[in-house]
Amino acid sequence: MAANAQATLTDGRKIPYVIKDNPPRGGMKYTYFAPDKSYVVQFFNNPNVGLDANTRARLEAITGRYNPTLPEDQGGARGNDQKLADYFSQSFCWPSAIVESPELGIVCPAYPSNFFFNPKSSSQLNLEGKDKKSNWFTSRNRRYLDKSELGNFQMMMKMSILLARSIRRMHQAGLAHSDLSSNNVLIDPKSGRCVVIDIDSLVVPGLFPPEVVGTRGYIAPEVLKTMELSYNNSDKKLPSTYTDLHALPVLIYEYLFFRHPLLGPKIYSAQSAEQDDFLALGEKATFIENPRDQSNRPKGLSPTIKDLGPILERLFIRAFVDGLHCPDLRPTAMEWERGLVQTWDLLYACPNPYCEQKWFVLYDEKKPVCPFCKTTVRNSEILRFKLKSESRGCPGQWLNVNELVVHHNTPLFKWHIFSNVFADEKADRTMQAYVCKHNGQWLLVNQNVNGMLSPSGNSVPAGQAILLKDGVVFRASREDRGMLVQVSLAKV
């Protein structure tokens, strides 16, 4: 049975939606669709939540002054312009309006169609129209999906960057998601996109936090450990940006390895599965790759965080060893975003055409082995750029800031040319130069860079190229903050 209904929004607009029996229901809300499915209208399972003044204040803040998907001049987040609003509209399914009648609820845009399975997504299951919750892809369930849905390591890295960026954007405004989980981030490994959903229970600065329980596997250990305490007990740990900084690396770890970082073979309690799990994810949680405590490490674990290169390895150790039970030691979302972007530049195409992951992090040119299919790179040239930036304190001194593994057709962007540009949502994404192999020689072709200099110091205008040989050094741009590039070419 379906019936047409109308929701009245705060500004008096009336929008249609379709009431159906047994609407999709989550832990907090249930959902009705617009007649054309372009948006959804959601109401609370517990109607008292809607009567609560805190809920209303929170929803007003979220749909308005904290909304990164709306330009500031239309009531959205401070400093937000149309371009940034469009950018974050891709990454968040952010509530757009409050429903006043028939009862308090919210309007959200529908997810883009690539976050729904189609009839070809699985030959064994009927998944058509189901949303792509991430643990379809990161658990044993992968085996039921068509290969075309699974993406590869490069796409998983891309998704990880986008997710870290989305969470960084929230945290930058002081917002905490508070229930970040595989159910609340939809992913499309095929295109490397992800979208954060269920954004109505955010923790908003200065307002009462929502009573969110969280989702098994993503709740921070300190929250799980103290969840039995009452809300007025000061020892009770509530969801916050710190707990997001546990859930974020759990998701990233799952995207990259298809396993959970805390669920290993260790038995924490023989009393019951529930008690064992409570300790395994809470008070006694142990990272399966903890280098100092191997008690929870599965046999023959491979690949491991070492295979992600030193930057990500260090971040995971900080998140799941140093910071697992010390929330303030966890890396920030910005550190994750930067570490992932830096590691992105080290991706190398696996020479094995049958390798399912297709790409891996080549951080050690002496051991260029794909950690997924174990293929060794042979009879190849590995071309690397060390990017150096001039020290502000000691002009003339150049410090390593980044490293790139480059291939035929690798593009360079502004953040590879200038040390003060970062690859975030504001970055100019037009290609500045590219690497190509021409008649057996490696070239860097300038497309758009002002002030590029050849190794001998001559100007390299747009359209011309630099010959790349082992050991050569050149200025990517002689303009302010332009970086120095040191080339290495290794034969393996």
Add this chain to the structure above:
Amino acid sequence: MADFGRRLPVYLLLDCSGSMSGEPIEAVKQGVKALLSDLRGDPQALETAYLSVITFDSTARQVIPLTELMQFKEPELNAGGATALGGALKLLSECIKKEVRKSTESQKGDWRPLVFLLTDGEPTDNWQEPARELKESKPANIIACAAGANADTRVLKQITESVVVMNTVSAGDLAQFFAWVSGSIKMSSKSLDAKPGGAIELPPPPQGFVIVP
């Protein structure tokens, strides 16, 4: 999440006595079919839930042993005979003992089983003893549903605290019941977290269903 084999065992105890024949038993078949298809579409349920069906008429039988969802084949259900609820409860205890892995010092045990019991009439065998045993040993979270006016909720209350009543044994109500079972399993497979030993959380029962206090 790979949980080193930790499963959520789900037992359906279905009354297939003579009074269920006709529309009700057809609706139960449809319900099991819908339940399966719904659970297979939920990644957490698909990964953790294992399903078994125990039917009871004049005797009780485990028609499907505990099976992972992708391997599960819908059982053939026929209605006829009496209501051997006691036999079904006894069989349930045995199946749990046999099929559910216990937590030990060297083994990750299964989650606490979920049991959904559906009956439309009064038991015709000795049910008190097996009911008492289940209520005392509490090997599972049992949710009993009394279907229609002839089911005795006082009997069910002696098996478990969680009893719901649906007013009719109509196809519509049975469909709603199975949708609710599905929702409950999905919810359990996600929130297998906190509060060890605490009451399990289930979605609100469908409209027209009454929780027996």
